[in-house]
Amino acid sequence: MRWPRLAWLLLLLPLVPWTQTRIDRSLGGFRAQEEVLYLWSGDQVRRLAPGFEGLMADVYWLRTVQYFGGQRVFATEKRFDLLEPLIDITVTLDPRFEIAYRYGASFLAEPWPIGAGKPESAVSLLERGVRNLPRSWLLQQHLGFYAYFFLRDPRRAADALLAARKLPGAPPWLETMAADFLAKGGERQTARKMWARLYEQQEEGPLKRNALNQLQRLDALDAADALERFTAEFRRRRGRWPDSFQELGQAGLLPFPPVDPTGVPFQYDPQGGKVEIARESALWRHPGPLGSGLR
Amino acid sequence: MGSARLSRVQAVAANTFRETIREKVLYNLVFFAVLMTLSGLLLNPLSIRQDEKIIKDVGLASIELFGTLIALFMGVSLVSKEIERRSLYPLLAKPVSRGEFLLGKFAGLAFTLLVNVTVMTLGLYATLWATRRGAGPELLQAVLAIYLGLLLVVALALLFSTLTSSALALVLSVCVVVVGRFADVIRNMREVAPGVPAWATQVLYYALPNLRNFDLKTRVVYGDPVLSSDLGWIGVYAASYVAIVLGLAFAAFRSKDLQ
Numbered sequence: 001m002r003w004p005r006l007a008w009l010l011l012l013l014p015l016v017p018w019t020q021t022r023i024d025r026s027l028g029g030f031r032a033q034e035e036v037l038y039l040w041s042g043d044q045v046r047r048l049a050p051g052f053e054g055l056m057a058d059v060y061w062l063r064t065v066q067y068f069g070g071q072r073v074f075a076t077e078k079r080f081d082l083l084e085p086l087i088d089i090t091v092t093l094d095p096r097f098e099i100a101y102r103y104g105a106s107f108l109a110e111p112w113p114i115g116a117g118k119p120e121s122a123v124s125l126l127e128r129g130v131r132n133l134p135r136s137w138l139l140q141q142h143l144g145f146y147a148y149f150f151l152r153d154p155r156r157a158a159d160a161l162l163a164a165r166k167l168p169g170a171p172p173w174l175e176t177m178a179a180d181f182l183a184k185g186g187e188r189q190t191a192r193k194m195w196a197r198l199y200e201q202q203e204e205g206p207l208k209r210n211a212l213n214q215l216q217r218l219d220a221l222d223a224a225d226a227l228e229r230f231t232a233e234f235r236r237r238r239g240r241w242p243d244s245f246q247e248l249g250q251a252g253l254l255p256f257p258p259v260d261p262t263g264v265p266f267q268y269d270p271q272g273g274k275v276e277i278a279r280e281s282a283l284w285r286h287p288g289p290l291g292s293g294l295r
Numbered sequence: 296m297g298s299a300r301l302s303r304v305q306a307v308a309a310n311t312f313r314e315t316i317r318e319k320v321l322y323n324l325v326f327f328a329v330l331m332t333l334s335g336l337l338l339n340p341l342s343i344r345q346d347e348k349i350i351k352d353v354g355l356a357s358i359e360l361f362g363t364l365i366a367l368f369m370g371v372s373l374v375s376k377e378i379e380r381r382s383l384y385p386l387l388a389k390p391v392s393r394g395e396f397l398l399g400k401f402a403g404l405a406f407t408l409l410v411n412v413t414v415m416t417l418g419l420y421a422t423l424w425a426t427r428r429g430a431g432p433e434l435l436q437a438v439l440a441i442y443l444g445l446l447l448v449v450a451l452a453l454l455f456s457t458l459t460s461s462a463l464a465l466v467l468s469v470c471v472v473v474v475g476r477f478a479d480v481i482r483n484m485r486e487v488a489p490g491v492p493a494w495a496t497q498v499l500y501y502a503l504p505n506l507r508n509f510d511l512k513t514r515v516v517y518g519d520p521v522l523s524s525d526l527g528w529i530g531v532y533a534a535s536y537v538a539i540v541l542g543l544a545f546a547a548f549r550s551k552d553l554q
Contacts, residue, residue, distance in 0.1 A: 050476035051506065053354040054513045058349040062338075096517055 043091020080116035101129030119150030140164030220260035225234030231273035307399020347428040354419035370452025371464035437515040444509030444532035475506035
């Protein structure tokens with residue numbers, strides 16, 4: 001190739017990344033929402049790649065993780081429409097992909113914007129996992145925890161934990177936890193115990209971070225309750241709600257800073273004295289009918 | 296087999312091996328190396344602690360996929376290309392029988408595949424070792440099964456290569472390999488098409504090569520035990536099927552008019 005031609009080629013080379021930058025700027029850097037899931041069932045994928053189901057399951061799992069992470073971190077309008085079919089394809093291709101059940105359930109169960117806000121689907125996924133991996137006490141334990149925390153079904157939760165206890169390698173505290181579920185179904189202290197166990201069990205990664213987030217959220221809910229008691233005391237003394245946390249402090253009724261464990265100030269409603277986790281906080285959950293966990 | 300006959304088969308095999316090297320078949324090892332390196336570097340953060348499983352899946356699937364491609368593309372040209380290039384005639388004028396020629400061709404490509412599979416297996420172990428993941432000898436069971444399956448593909452490609460041109464042989468070989476991977480569908484065909492006679496599905500199921508037999512990847516990756524007897528039966532299946540296919544290839548090649 002002669003030098004002038006080579007020079008032209010070199011001049012043209014930067015055109016590709018430059019054009020890509022323009023396209024990204026115009027259409028958005030992360031366009032996963034626009035992607036189409038061409039194959040909606042694991043059986044279809046299985047038929048297209050006989051003998052390579054394991055590899056295809058890995059590919060779909062990587063895609064699930066990227067899709068979930070991409071939506072959670074980059075997308076402004078966080079939507080998780082493809083999450084359920086992606087996980088379904090993954091576990092259809094490889095029914096023994098344990099981590100896909102555990103992490104997939106977490107992705108599905110957590111309320112928006114942390115997750116897809118589909119706790120029923122998460123529990124169904126874990127039940128499917130339990131059927132496919134009947135000797136995994138960890139999956140049974142997750143099933144129990146999710147039934148308790150996200151579906152508020154202590155009977156179902158306790159049954160799952162007792163079934164888990166019968167499996168080899170299961171820790172003895174599962175029985176105690178099952179009793180706690182039945183005795184104090186719906187209480188925050190039981191939830192704290194549950195998430196603390198999950199936090200201890202999990203390897204470093206999203207599930208451990210999620211357990212920590214849940215523990216911090218429970219602390220934040222306790223702190224918000226305490227602050228509401230102080231605003232009620234203020235009202236009892238002055239006959240009205242405080243205008244702000246500052247006024248509450250001036251009245252000597254603010255023993256700790258009104259921020260949640262992530263450092264984000266609580267949201268205060270001076271009309272009704274209500275204290276809530278702020279929407280900007282990583283601990284905030286959408287107050288839907290299901291999936292918001294304990295309040 | 297007499298020693299003279301064996302040395303003639305060896306000579307054809309060695310020549311076939313050299314030819315595949317000249318065709319730059321081993322370049323696939325570079326792709327494999329890049330794939331394994333990327334898997335080792337990228338999968339840990341992307342897969343959420345499933346990198347060991349995925350590295351094994353990717354490694355074993357690559358060994359099978361690259362091997363199958365080589366077996367198909369090189370296998371179909373083993374005889375037909377020699378005929379099309381007219382290089383077969385001076386060779387058969389020498390004291391080499393058609394049977395020895397075919398057997399040598401098969402052995403040569405089988406050896407090329409053995410080198411390929413061995414190097415890729417070492418690469419897989421190296422990646423697992425470099426990423427500090429467990430890599431026991433059980434992976435070798437899956438690799439052995441893959442290799443036996445590849446020998447069957449070579450035999451099929453060789454058979455079609457003796458019957459027709461390279462292009463048509465490739466089409467036929469790919470069809471048989473794909474159908475062989477759908478053996479379970481053939482067996483259960485009557486569930487979706489009840490009108491098909493039971494004997495027809497039985498004949499098809501047993502006559503076509505069942506390439507699913509050679510798929511131990513998932514079992515090995517999950518650490519399920521693979522009994523020696525299982526591997527033994529897979530070996531017997533491969534040996535008998537290869538023998539039958541090579542026998543057919545000999546018959547076809549012997550009766551072929553090369554004038």
